[in-house]
Amino acid sequence: MADVGNCAGCHTAAGGRAFAGGRPLPTPFGTIHATNITPDAETGIGTWSREAFVRAMREGIARNGMHLYPAFPYDHFTNASDHDLEALYAFLMTRMPVQARASANDLKWPLDFRPLIAGWNFLYLKKGPMADQPGQTAEWNRGRNLVEGLAHCSDCHSPRNEWGAEKHGQAYDGAWIEGWYAPPLNAHSPAVQPWTADELFSYLRTGLSARHAAAAGPMASVTQSLAKAPDADVRAMAVYVASLMADAPSAHGNRPPIDHQELADKAHPAAAALFAGACAVCHDSGAPMMQQGRPPLSWGTALHVDTPNDTLQVIMHGLRPPAGRSGPVMPPFADTFSDFQLADIAAYLRARYTQQPPWPDVLKAVGELRRGGAP
């Protein structure tokens, strides 16, 4: 369950001990530091009873009665079943205790005043657990329970209002998270190929869909976590999410890869040369990676959304699986190319591999990413 919820994703600092907290989470309201959820008595949750744990997960209230910030997505975890929360509790309480105190949060006034959260909960928290939907398979319901619950997918994939709550009626319409754009997972999905349950399962499990692209940014962490979750649970999640996208344009049939090379070469001759020398060796149809069944660039959703951001992130910073594991690898190009070259390449990719109009302000997006640092 911890892998489904990717607890470690937020509750482990870079290079830190598992679940010991300390990772800073940037929010529009300031920076929150994830707490230590190892069973350390003093600095972790070692003294928490199961009831206290469940109350935190369902209501966002800590053992000492303090309100937790909804950056901790208890508004989703509330949907989890009793059984799953019990299992999660048992798991966390048997981890290695680590003595570590998270840094103080850095929130703008008056948001550092926790009791305000009670008001937020009143408006936005629908306490769980979630009931099954009749007329759907057991697998679909299990998937829904996990996706809406512990996996808290809409936490990143749904737009939020000014109070940081998910906008009503816009579930899975896409949103920004930590410098990445999480695309819509509903009928507005811009994916080119269908997100079938099988493709989603492959993507969530391995970080790669042969009909889409590799997981990058925050999704890389999610898929690395889900790689360890039970098969049946990940499949159930895939079934549910696939159903959310049943009415997306891509759902209606497979399209061959788009490649307007001549057009793109003419419109962006400098970028064409850069692509030929830097990218084609992996991404050209004759390249070893492509001959091994990796997806063509035109099938990657990042090129089709309205922002060049995710495309630029991947080009600049690359992709890397955890040490010693096999998986898609892409070297970083931030030092190879200038800002202008990066923008030109992004524009070239958009022109060559999509039918979409050019992105506006690509150079500006590069500049912002340069200032923002690594994802």
Add this chain to the structure above:
Amino acid sequence: MTALSRRNVLAGGGALVVGFSLARGAAAQHESKSALPVDLAKSPMLDSWIRIDADGKVTVFTGKAELGQGLRTALIQVAADELAVGPESIELVTADTARTPDEGVTAGSHSMQDSGTAILNAASNVRALLAEAAAWRFAMAVEQVEMHDGAAHSLNGQSATYGELAAMLDLHVEAKPNMPRRARSTVIGQDLPRVDIPAKVSGGQTYVQDMRLPGMLHARVVRGPSDGTRLKDQNLDEIAKMPGVVRVVHEAGFLAVVAQKEWHAVKALQRMQSAGWVRPGEPLPTTDIRDTIRKLPAEDVPIFNYPGPPAPTDGKVVKARYSRPCLMHGSIGPSCAVAQWDNDSVTVWTHSQGVGPLRKSLSELLRLPLEKVRCIHVEGSGCYGHNAADDVAGDAALAARAVPGRPVRLQWMREQEHGWEPLGPAMTVELQATLGGDGKVAGWRHDVWSNEHNSRPQTGGGLLAGMELGFPHQKVRPIPMPEGGGARNGNPIYALPNASGVFHFVEQAPVRVSALRGLGAQMNVFSIESFMDELAHAAGADPVAFRLAHLQDDRARETIQTVVDEFGWAKRPKGGGGHGTGFAFARYKNLAAYCAIALEIDVDRESGVISVERVVVAVDSGEAVNPNGIRNQIEGGIVQSLSWTVNEAVGFDSQHRTSFDWSAYPILRFPQAPKKIEVHVIDRPRQPFLGTGEASQGPASAALGNAVADAVGIRVRDMPITPDRLKTALANRAGS
């Protein structure tokens, strides 16, 4: 040996040279040639090995090759020491079919034992001849001549340089056995800095990949992604018209493209690859390759049989099964060769470990008489056994044949090396032993299954290009003991009664396999040394004490004791909670170097990641020519073996190899390297050189497996011990 008196020599007068030769020839008749070290016996003429110019420059010839193991420096040291010249005055010529003695293949850690010993003896012979010549010239007894710094000196102040003396000699004479060595070594035993490193840290032209010959063209060979696949047919006329393409070479199943510029060859290759590929033959089995091999028909080849009374029927029986997957050589620099045809002969510059056998294979492939083919070794990147070096030589020779007179440089791409190189075979070992009432082994049985580890080309069909041209495939036979292939080190060094072992040689090879560093030794030692720990545990004994109780070889015992002392084995922390220590020992092939390893690890139980904190090693390589070189090879073998043991397994699906590049076959990177390795070299001056390059692979794997068992109480017997495998094992134990 008969002293040549002044009178004898003066009486000889102008027939000095002949006199020397005759005298030596006569003496030689009384000694058996087989008393010479084996490689010297094969090429007994001294000038095959050593020549001295009038200006005193010494040229030494070896049939072996520098593979990055430091051989060039070590052989220079041997020659310099025994000849009594400074190492800087020696030029070493390595494997060249036109110039050097035939010493077979540079493999099996034989170079010091074979070439080193041959050169040592040849140098002793040459020095003796120089001394005799000096004695004659000084009109003194040879005992009154001192040889040092490239000159002979008499006690009464006369001197003559080797250059001057050599002009008086004919070195085209046979070596005599048992020539005395110089009394004192001044170069052997020194940590002489490697002579090749200065160029390697300053951009010197070192590797075959760096060769540039006038008019040289660049080529790429064109194949499917991996062993057993081929590209779909396509219109080659289009390719021939691509910018810079000089020739598309298409003969039967062989396809290559030749261009003026290397980048154009690469682009043409990529265009051809976009045609897609197929697997024309049988699909690959979808079960794990080691299980497939285990079940294929096998020929039983006995490895060893130690006599002893039958084990007691009430003895404790311990059984275990170990395995490893196919492993990749994974040479950092993809294989490369340069070939040039001149009229009806061809020269190939190659990093093959065996220029002689390669030459024979090429002569068949190209339908040329042997004397029309010349293979010259030039360094490549580390090969660790039979990688693609020979295949690429065949590819380059065929590509060059299409453009006679022009040198052609052909390098494989990364994915071609990953896809086509012969792999280290998957292996399974089953061990069973009985402990007697005294807590010692009373019976032992070792069974090992694998393909044989030797497809080194001897014929045209042993090269990939040869297979593509329709030459019959080379047949593979088991390598006999005491060397062994799959059987290597299957015979334990321990004094075990009632012990036997069988190599189940599986001839059918679903995937292309051949020799990988250590051959069967890495797996057999991993198994035996893991099993010794398991037995020790069953007997309630300390793992090191248990081994010593079964070990009579004094040098083995001393090697082990050195590690015990340096590691602080008696005071090691108690294993558990993720922290543990492990020990292992082996003598490579039971003939070469002795190596004992103890290491300490930390296992993160959340992630299954192993951190190697400390490694302590002792190695006995006989006379240590260059102790730092020994340490370098041992450290390297350990780090490489850790990568094999924790990270590596070649992946397959029904159509091809899925480990197509480093992303799909991740080897150890810096963050994973141990914190500390210390190597203690036990020097044995004047003892025979013992091969060292492969000595640490097996013990390192086993020591790690033993440390994991100590750290988390789980015995992992199937390599690789990946974080996932360990994590799953830990979770299963927790859940059960």
Add this chain to the structure above:
Amino acid sequence: MISLTVNGKQHEVDADLDTPLLYVLRNDLELNGAKFGCGLGQCGSCTVLVDDKPVFSCLMPLAALGNRKVRTIEGLGTADKPGPVPAAFETEQAAQCGYCIAGMIMRAQALLERNNRPTEAELRAHMAPNLCRCGTHMRILAAVRRAAVAMGGGVQQQAEAKP
């Protein structure tokens, strides 16, 4: 003809714009240091410095260079007079086959010019993009530690956050 500055010297080469810098260095300028290891940005054998930053020259097309300055191992000294980083590698005898070493030296040079007091963890993470198959890692790290001292700094052991 395309102009580029390598090791302080300007060159004109006749090569296609999309030619990766690696081939230009090796074939047009006849420099041996940077090597072809994979051409995929996965092994670092081709590492050179471009405006002081380490890049994979196998994936840097000539057209990307602009006015930026390239440095290769040939620019760090000669066999007789090596700079501090190559000298340290020689002292530590940090090579077996040596094929990866030029890339290692350039990667290390970039680090030590920017920060000659890295922690051990930073050092290992910095060198991670470069592969060595011979297992020379211990000596390579020792060489970089030695070079750090020669350049006025030194590698720190980082104090670990203990439970």
